[in-house]
Amino acid sequence: MKDIREDIAWAKINQDVMKSLENPRKIYWVILFFAVLMFAVGIGCEVYQYQVGMGVANLDNPHVWGLYIATFIFWIGMSHSGTLLSAILHLMHADWRKPIYRFAEAMTTFSLMTAGLFVMVHLGRLWQFYYAVPYPNERWVWPNFQSPLLWDAMAIFTYLSSSVLFLFVGMIPDLAIARDNLQSGWRKKLYTLLALGWEGTDRQWRNFRVTYLTIACFLIPLAVSVHSIVASDFGMSQQPGWHVTSFPPYFVAGALYSGCAAIITLFIILRYVFKFEEYMTLPILKKIVRLTFAIAMVWTYLNCVEFASVWYSHDGVSKDLLIQKMTGPYAPFWWAMIFCGSVVPFVFAIKRFQTHIPVLFATSLLLNLGMWLERWMIVAPTFSHGYYPWTWDHDQWPSMIQWGIVFGSFGWFTLLFMVFCKVFPSVSMYEVKEMVYHRTLHLKKNEIGETAEQGAH
Amino acid sequence: MTATNLLENWASVRHFHPIDDKPHDPYKWAMAIDLDACTGCNACAVACYAENNLPVVGREKFLHGQSMHWMRIERYWEEDGREFPDQGFQFLPMMCQQCEAAPCETVCPVGATNHTQDGLNSQIYNRCIGSRYCSANCPFKVRYFNWYDYPTTENVWPAEMNRQLNPDVTVRGKGVMEKCTFCVQRLRAAEVTAKGEGRIVREGEVQTACQQACPASAISFGNLVDPESRVHKQWLTQQVDLDKDKQDKDQKEGGSDLRGYRILEELRPYPSVMYLERVRESAV
Numbered sequence: 095m096k097d098i099r100e101d102i103a104w105a106k107i108n109q110d111v112m113k114s115l116e117n118p119r120k121i122y123w124v125i126l127f128f129a130v131l132m133f134a135v136g137i138g139c140e141v142y143q144y145q146v147g148m149g150v151a152n153l154d155n156p157h158v159w160g161l162y163i164a165t166f167i168f169w170i171g172m173s174h175s176g177t178l179l180s181a182i183l184h185l186m187h188a189d190w191r192k193p194i195y196r197f198a199e200a201m202t203t204f205s206l207m208t209a210g211l212f213v214m215v216h217l218g219r220l221w222q223f224y225y226a227v228p229y230p231n232e233r234w235v236w237p238n239f240q241s242p243l244l245w246d247a248m249a250i251f252t253y254l255s256s257s258v259l260f261l262f263v264g265m266i267p268d269l270a271i272a273r274d275n276l277q278s279g280w281r282k283k284l285y286t287l288l289a290l291g292w293e294g295t296d297r298q299w300r301n302f303r304v305t306y307l308t309i310a311c312f313l314i315p316l317a318v319s320v321h322s323i324v325a326s327d328f329g330m331s332q333q334p335g336w337h338v339t340s341f342p343p344y345f346v347a348g349a350l351y352s353g354c355a356a357i358i359t360l361f362i363i364l365r366y367v368f369k370f371e372e373y374m375t376l377p378i379l380k381k382i383v384r385l386t387f388a389i390a391m392v393w394t395y396l397n398c399v400e401f402a403s404v405w406y407s408h409d410g411v412s413k414d415l416l417i418q419k420m421t422g423p424y425a426p427f428w429w430a431m432i433f434c435g436s437v438v439p440f441v442f443a444i445k446r447f448q449t450h451i452p453v454l455f456a457t458s459l460l461l462n463l464g465m466w467l468e469r470w471m472i473v474a475p476t477f478s479h480g481y482y483p484w485t486w487d488h489d490q491w492p493s494m495i496q497w498g499i500v501f502g503s504f505g506w507f508t509l510l511f512m513v514f515c516k517v518f519p520s521v522s523m524y525e526v527k528e529m530v531y532h533r534t535l536h537l538k539k540n541e542i543g544e545t546a547e548q549g550a551h
Numbered sequence: 552m553t554a555t556n557l558l559e560n561w562a563s564v565r566h567f568h569p570i571d572d573k574p575h576d577p578y579k580w581a582m583a584i585d586l587d588a589c590t591g592c593n594a595c596a597v598a599c600y601a602e603n604n605l606p607v608v609g610r611e612k613f614l615h616g617q618s619m620h621w622m623r624i625e626r627y628w629e630e631d632g633r634e635f636p637d638q639g640f641q642f643l644p645m646m647c648q649q650c651e652a653a654p655c656e657t658v659c660p661v662g663a664t665n666h667t668q669d670g671l672n673s674q675i676y677n678r679c680i681g682s683r684y685c686s687a688n689c690p691f692k693v694r695y696f697n698w699y700d701y702p703t704t705e706n707v708w709p710a711e712m713n714r715q716l717n718p719d720v721t722v723r724g725k726g727v728m729e730k731c732t733f734c735v736q737r738l739r740a741a742e743v744t745a746k747g748e749g750r751i752v753r754e755g756e757v758q759t760a761c762q763q764a765c766p767a768s769a770i771s772f773g774n775l776v777d778p779e780s781r782v783h784k785q786w787l788t789q790q791v792d793l794d795k796d797k798q799d800k801d802q803k804e805g806g807s808d809l810r811g812y813r814i815l816e817e818l819r820p821y822p823s824v825m826y827l828e829r830v831r832e833s834a835v
Contacts (some may be wrong), residue, residue: 146682146700146704147615147696147697147698147699147700147725147726148696148725148726149612149615149698149699152615153696153698154615154616154617154693154698155616155617155618155692155695155696156616157616158683158686158687158696159683160685161834163783177655188608193593216682216683217680217681217726218679218681218682218696218697218725218726218727218728219679219680219681219682219725219726219727220726222680223680225660225661225678225680226660226661226682227682235662235678236662237660237661237662237663238657238659238660239660240657240658241657241658241659241660241662241684243659243660243682244660247660264773268735274664286656292817327684330658331654331658331684331687331688331835332654332690332818333687333688333690349779420788439678462708477687480690480691480692481691481815481818482691482692482815484623484625484645484692490616
């Protein structure tokens with residue numbers, strides 16, 4: 095199993111990463127094409143829904159929320175692992191994160207942007223969405239600060255702007271490298287603008303480190319709070335199946351879980367498409383796989399906590415709902431969620447599969463399917479088996495419009511992500527150099543130690 | 552527009568809880584529905600459609616669960632082993648319960664649904680952005696969303712029937728939430744008339760459309776604060792209070808003669824509608 099070579103030249107790192115901006119494999123264009131196609135489907139569905147009304151989504155009373163909210167939580171969740179990799183592991187000095195955190199951070203930003211779209215798509219009067227923003231107006235009308243949905247809007251906006259900033263700041267030295275390696279063209283102009291006149295002086299590096307660390311420290315509580323607040327959308331309501339105290343940690347664990355699984359998927363795709371085999375090495379993949387497995391077990395544990403607390407709570411309605419989830423019309427999806435979320439990750443526990451790329455690719459997709467189902471199983475069954483018996487026999491299946499927009503969101507995300515990787519260096523050049531430097535330093539120390547020992551003999 | 556606006560005590564503008572809330576003065580609109588008298592004839596629902604300009608969505612959308620009946624008659628079959636023609640069932644007229652501590656109000660991101668001075672749960676159509684959080688949090692599921700642009704595109708009122716629309720009630724566009732208002736247009740008109748004459752609205756002066764249409768007089772409606780009102784007397788007789796979360800009739804061992812209760816009151820939304828339990832075995 096090959097790790098990053100210690101003797102790799104810094105110039106070669108620059109060269110390799112810069113090459114990814116120019117000639118990815120042909121499949122890049124295929125992926126891009128399908129992403130645009132998927133996005134177009136989503137746009138078409140949204141235009142239709144905007145014109146005709148939310149009814150075309152086949153929502154009804156009592157099923158007023160559907161796939162939009164479920165997929166919204168899914169995308170918010172996806173965004174968490176970028177922060178985990180870039181901020182938390184940065185503070186913990188985990189060197190192995192260095193070649194992969196850039197794309198994880200981009201994933202954070204783009205999945206947040208996708209989640210934001212779902213808030214919009216979900217609104218009955220999309221054109222009045224700004225009512226939910228506390229903007230100054232002549233009538234002194236404020237939004238309702240008691241509503242978790244408002245906290246949500248604020249938390250997401252804060253998180254999005256901070257992660258864009260974090261992504262950008264962390265990229266400045268690399269943008270300077272890109273700028274210096276290009277002769278002319280729009281790219282040169284873009285990098286010159288974005289590199290903010292970076293020259294790599296001592297003073298700049300010192301300021302850079304402090305800034306980066308500050309934003310990292312700022313981002314961690316934000317990441318935890320943002321998904322806790324999404325959880326309070328449900329936890330703060332009165333409905334059975336939602337009114338659960340353990341929801342915030344459960345949501346955060348689920349978020350890290352789906353995010354890590356997504357990182358594995360994207361790792362494998364990027365590694366192949368942009369020929370990063372030498373940087374995104376299998377030992378790194380193995381570390382993420384183990385991390386994902388650990389988080390999967392935390393998620394499973396929190397699931398059990400939730401079921402147990404519902405089961406022993408003597409809250410008849412919640413208990414009925416849990417039984418309905420297991421046996422009612424949603425049962426196939428509910429059991430698929432349990433299977434994909436808690437059973438499939440055991441593949442990661444098998445050492446042979448920890449670096450087996452086809453298996454990992456399939457497994458990571460299954461995990462995310464499970465996590466998407468989890469969000470749907472949080473949202474939907476509460477509506478079909480809530481407090482009020484009159485609502486119990488109303489079945490509702492999402493229309494093709496809903497599925498189309500969910501489908502389109504994956505295209506939108508892929509589109510943003512793929513364009514980003516083509517325009518910006520998706521492997522952090524300066525941090526890989528640091529990593530290599532640290533390793534050689536370590537090796538040299540060992541060599542010195544060995545020679546010293548030999549000399550003593 | 553100043554920052555002090557943000558620091559204001561918001562509790563002072565919002566009615567919270569009937570227990571440590573300021574008393575309703577001079578009005579608290581409330582209802583009592585006698586399930587023993589209800590025959591399930593649906594006249595109330597029809598009257599509501601006529602009074603409040605409710606769109607008639609048609610068979611297909613009804614089957615999709617997209618109908619707009621603010622007032623609905625629910626039917627619950629008795630499961631005692633008997634087959635259809637002999638099987639009994641019970642009716643329950645259901646509309647917005649105008650809760651005192653309404654779960655829908657706190658969750659609306661834009662504050663489009665609020666409590667009024669006279670104890671109604673109001674809905675501001677112009678402010679609503681259609682997040683549908685209110686409906687998600689409503690225990691009774693009595694909020695109805697405009698899934699389509701009914702008045703202009705769905706042709707819910709044929710052109711020749713436009714003149715039967717009630718001019719006192721606005722027609723709602725697509726993407727907003729609506730629900731029973733206790734016929735607020737009638738209440739406001741009566742309140743304004745009474746105020747002009749320097750008095751409060753008398754018992755019997757104002758009726759809701761459903762109450763007016765009910766052939767069995769199962770629905771009574773009025774000012775709960777007014778000791779002369781029928782609703783006040785009914786609530787008093789049944790020992791039902793706004794701030795109770797369980798009823799005396801359920802506390803007494805071996806049953807009681809009391810029949811009054813409010814639906815899902817253990818969740819403490821403190822609804823303004825009292826139901827009187829059915830004593831007869833079955834509705835039919």
